[in-house]
Amino acid sequence: MRKIFDIHGGVHPPENKVQSLSRGIESAGIPPVLVHPLSQHIGAPATPIVEVGQRVLKGQMIADAKGFVSAPVHASSSGTVSTIEHREIPHPSGLLARCIVIDTDGKDEWIELDPVEDYTALEKADLLHRIRDAGIAGMGGAGFPSAVKLSTRDDVVIDTLIINGTECEPYITADDILMRERADQIIAGVKILQHLIQPTKQTLIGVEDNKPEGIAALRAAAEGSNIEVVVFPTKYPSGGEKQLIQILTGREVPSGGLPADIGVVCQNIGTTVAIHRAVQYGEPLISRITTVTGEACSAPGNFEVLLGTPVDYLLKLGGFQQDQCIRLVMGGPMMGFTLRDTAVPVVKTTNCLLAPTQKELPPPPPAQACIRCGMCAEACPVSLLPQQMYWFARGKEYEKLEEHNLFDCIECGACSYACPSNIPLVQYYRASKAEIRKQQQEKVKSEHAKARFEARQIRIEREEAEKEARRKARQEAAKKKAAAGKDPIKAAQAKAAPAADPAQAAIEKAMAKRSGNAPEETNEEKLARLKKAVETAEKRLESATAKLKEAEAADAPNLGALQTAHERMTEKFAKAKEELQQFEQASTEAPSTGDPAADAIARAQAARAKNADKSPREKAEEQVASLEKRLSKSEQKLAEAKESGSETAEVLEQSTAKLRDKLDAARAELAQLSESEAPVAAAASTNDPAQLAIEKAMAAREAAAKLSPEDKAKKALESLEARVEKTRTKLAEAEESGADTVDVLRDTLAKLEDKLAEARKEAGVEG
Amino acid sequence: MALITVSSPHAHGPMSTATVMRLVLLATLPGVFALTYFFGFGTLTNILFAALLALGMEAAILKIRKRPIGFYLNDGSALVTAILLGIALPPASPWWILAVGILFSIVFAKHLYGGMGYNPFNPAMVGYVVLLISFPVQMTSWVAPIGNFDGSVLGPIDALVRTFSASSVDAVTAATPLDVLKQNNSLLIEDLWASNSQFGSLAGVGWEWANVGFLLGGLFLLYKRVFTWHAPISMLIALTLLSAIFYDGGSSASGGSPMFHLFSGATMLGAFFIVTDPVTSAVSNKGRIIYGACIGVLIYLIRVWGNYPDAVAFSVLLMNFAAPLLDHYTQPRTYGHKKKTLQKETD
Amino acid sequence: MIELLTQHPFIAALASLAILGLAFGSLLGFAAVKFKTEGDPIADQVEALLPQTQCGQCGYPGCRPYAEAIAEGDAINKCPPGGEATINALADLLDVEALPLDAEEESVPSVAFIREDECIGCTKCIQACPVDAIVGAAKHMHTVVASECTGCDLCVEPCPVDCIDMIPLPTTVQNWSWELPKPAEDLIATDRDSNSSNRDEAA
Secondary structure (H helix, E strand, O other), rough: OOOOOOOOOEEEEEEOHHHOOOOOEEEOOOOOOEEEEOOOOOOOOEOOOOOOOOOEEEEOOOEEEEOOOOOEEEOOOEEEEEEEEEEEEEOOOOOOOEEEEEEEEOOOOOOOOOOOHHHOOHHHHHHHHHHHHHHEEEOOOOOEHHHHHHHHOOOOOOOOEEEEEOOOOOHHHHHHHHHHHHHHHHHHHHHHHHHHHHOOOOOEEEEOOHHHHHHHHHHHOOOOOOEEEEEEEOOOOOEEEEHHHHHHHHHOOOOOOHHHHHHHHEEEEHHHHHHHHHHHOOOOOOOEEEEEEEEEEEEEEEEEOOOEEEHHHHHHHHOHHHHEEEEHHOOOOOHHHEHHHHHHHHOOOOOOOOEOOOOOOOOOOOOOOOOOOOOOHHOOOOOOOOOHHHHHHHHHOHHHHHOHHHHHHHOHHHHHHHHHOOOOOHHHHHEEEEHHHHHHHHHHHHHHHHHHHHHHHHHHHHHHHHHHHHHHHHHHHHHHHHHHHOOOOHHHHHHHHHOOOOHHHHHHHHHHHHOOOOOOHHHHHHHHHHHHHHHHHEEEEEEEEHHHHHHHHOOOOOOOHHHHHHHHHHHHHHHHHHHHHHHHHHHHHHOOOOOOHHHHHHHHHHHHHHHHHHHHHHHHHHHHHHHHHHHHHHHHHHHHHHHHOOOHHHHHHHHHHHHHHHHHHHHHHHHHHHHHHHHHOOOOOOHHHHHHHHHHHHHHHHHHHHOHHHHHHHHHOOOOOOOHHHHHHHHHHHHHHOHHHHOOOOOOHHHHHHHHHHHHHHHHOOO | OOOOOOOOOOOOOOOHHHHHHHHHHHHHHHHHHHHHHHHHOOOHHHHHHHHHHHHHHHHHHHHOOOOOOHHHHHOOOHHHHHHHHHHHHOOOOOOHHHHHHHHHHHHHHHHHHOOHHHHHHHHOHHHHHHHHOOOHHHHHOOEEEOOOOOOOOOOHHHHHHHHHHOOOOOOEEEHHHHHHHHHHHOOOOHHHHOOOOOOOOOEOOOOHHHHHHHHHHHHHHOOOOOOOOOHHHHHHHHHHHHHHHHOOOOOOOOOHHHHHHHHOOHHHHHHHHHOOOOOOOOOOOHHHHHHHHHHHHHHHHHHHHOOOOOOOHHHHHHHHHHHHHHHHOOOOOOOOOOOOOOHHOOO | OOHHHHHHHHHHHHHHHHHHHHHHHHHHHHHHHOOOOOHHHHHHHHHEEEEEEOOOOOOOOOOHHHHHHHHOOOOOOOOOOOOOHHHHHHHHHHOOOOOOOOOOOOOOOEEEOOEEEEEOOOHHHHHHHHOOOOEEEOOOOOEEEOOOOOOOOOOOOOOOOOEEEEEOOOOOOOOOOOOOOHHHHHHHHHHOHHHHHHHHHOO
């Protein structure tokens, strides 16, 4: 006879198992609606892989496992996915979680299954994969994914495989009835597990001695195998995994460790059957045996129920009388949790629905003072001191609680059961555990936040330092420049030149023109440019008009802005047109046949007009004014900074000095301009290029007038040829340097060539 | 019916605090019967008045502390304290002795520390010790047991009269056997036994039977699993061992035989009704063994070499001090742990 | 010398006192140098207890400055995110009286949430965030990295368009837990009015 070890403590609550054992397993049938929560196991919730409105078959996977510790969910009958939404799930909180809801069609149509003839031929990984894909999670109550539990590391030798048929909780008979009716399936499942785990020493099925019929059935089925059915005295909580291991082997699972650490793997009897069905028939986990019992049920019994079946549907089969029921418990009276609503579904871990009357399980009376009687410590199966932990939990002394091994508490409820003062000890421990975990998480989070905060501080400091360094460098550079540059005015002028100051640009252009090195622009070029400008202006105007119209129609709020934009566009268009007209007029006035003199005149006139247009003096005056304004502002700022002793004073001082310099320069320029304007106005014929050009052109005209038409044509042809040549070289240059004038030059060249051809024709015809 | 939401477990055991207290009261009956038989109705009047006073004072202080009175009176703890004190006091003690004793038990030792469950010292023993130190004459004048002098015992009327009369010395009193032994410094134990009529077959007349009565009651409570065997048995063993070691065959300097010590004074009452008080004792089984043994040792030390003839109250109070320390060092090994976790802290 | 001392016990006493004083003084001086502690361990320990939300509700720019202030003797009850638990832990550490929180109520753990279609991309909240938990660029929509947010609400105030909400963390099946039971025997005087105590008496 095998040696049976004892566990510390334990209690003997009334068993109340006979009520639900009067009948065999009955099928609960197909409910109209199936609700499949995505999280029926410990670990990450599954991910839906079906869509609303999709038709699903019985056994079809509707949500896939997400992550390693997870399990898929399967449709337990055929039907249509009506919705995927948050619904109340069987959980003590009564909170909502995502569920896939299926409207069943009653056809119960199976998906094509993939049974295995000979599992011994399968690889271990393949077998585990099948178990995982079948969505099997511990059916004893915790719901830990079985495949995860069975994937032991290769370097760990498992010597003992334990099948848990203890079912120590009162009222529950789901495993008992399974043993009585389906012992052969259990043994078949155990053999699969044996093949998978390869226990080196023994395979044990642990059963409490209050199930003689089940034991007899199991023993008969296990006849001739190396599976031993071990019977031990009934005591709650022998069915806890750690407790059962201790009872059968005398070994203790190390605190915080796994049974595999001491060479043991443990599986529930219901899980074993599910594994058998999954491997042998390819059926995923879609149904389970659930006990419906309690005095508020007139027909207690065990039902084979499809997962996802609403609890109220199942309760009806058990003859549930709502008016007599004080609380509805999912699970047993020791570790089960109360349901707030009967609409929640049966899930993989639902081994029992207990509907007691008030008399049967009266609501807890108010807790009295703890008298430290120690009955809880006597009852504790893990040798804790619940009464001490109670004081610490109330005082929120979490360190002390951890010292007293709070986290070894299995929440079996034996202490609360034994407590003469009705103190809800387990609730204290649960709350404290949650609080400690929360604090640990917060600790991690606060460390993280601190690291980020400090990183940010360092970054800000570094940026600050960089800024400071840059400022210093600038200061140095400015000093050096001031020392090196003898003519600050010129420097300032040079600096100001590239700036888009229209006055300055105008002055420069004018100056450049005057000195005779303005970029040449042929008539054609100018014409093209102007035409283009008109074109774009027209286009813009058009679009602006369209927009305005649209806006007007829609009464848009930006109507005003659009109107002004439109006006501006119109103006621009008009201007561009005018310019074009002027130019065309000029071109026609001056014979457009390519008279160079006329060209030059037109150019000179245009330049003059430009000069006159710009009025450089005014612009310069304006600049001086603005500089003055800026200077006064910066002086004011400087004074302020000096007063407050700010460190920016230095910088401000420098910038003020610079501004002053600039202003001086601008003033000097203004003076120069007003000086030079007078002679320009006087138009000293000797040095005015425009005048010179006019004179030159006139002379050329006179010369041309003297020529015969043939000669004229010849000359024009020659000049055209020269221009074409010139443009060609220019284009080549531009192409080489990648300048953006390439396109314009190409255009021009093409036009010139046309003209040239025409001119040649003319010359040929005439000649 | 609306469904309620509560944390598991949903089932609850048959034991309740009130049940525990009732069982304790029930278990005192054999001892009280023996005391009444041998020392007259004085013990019963003690118990009656102590109980009334205790309930009254408990209700009053609960009222002052604004606690639900019915809820707390119902737990029976005040009644148990009163009855234990009533048993421990000399039969037919004057009413004011009872009043002072109960005042210190209920108000000072219990409620001023926060009420039931929070008191570090055994309330009944605090009351007893205050009286013993304050009123030594009244506290040592035990009525003579039956069979002494005129062979009569205190009747109910006599006991009432004695309780409420101003003069308390007119009844027949006699030194207790423990007292006699303590005063002795010349006679061999055998001779002492022969020369004093207080001694019976094992210990004192009446005392031995009262102790047997409390032993029976204690065994009943053990059977009912109201407390564990650890503290009382270890206390009795320690007392037996020490008295056996120092019992040198009965010389005049000897401390008395083990049997004498086991069945004298308040030994059994202490072992099963005082030492087992859960609130003030150590919590772990190992702690309770040490706790009980230390009390046994202290009882013998004080009885033989101390100033007082009996020592249960002092020993218990002294060990009440030590209980938290014992708890600290005797935390049991939790499942899955190699060593006690507390060692970590003391490292 | 010895004779003098034996002749005049007063001098002997003075001398011995002086010698003792010197001896212990030098011992203490040596200890002060030898066992000198670097940094401010108290402030470090205090900082370890603070929740590191860096919210500044205590009036200091972050948790570290407040920890230093506490080490210097500032009150320990200025941390709303830490609440009662932090105050108790600090009281334990510093062996001082635990004071009630210096704020109306404990701040509920929450995360900032930017209503993104209202965000104008001003980057003001990004600059305010003490843990860089807001991402975004100028003129682009910003968003809060919820996992990094400490719920300090420093970003709420600078937002010019008030598009930031502090959303309390929701209770889910994952983080739900049983609460500590309320002990029936613990009804202290202040919790009860005379009516209810009468009712209990009647019961």
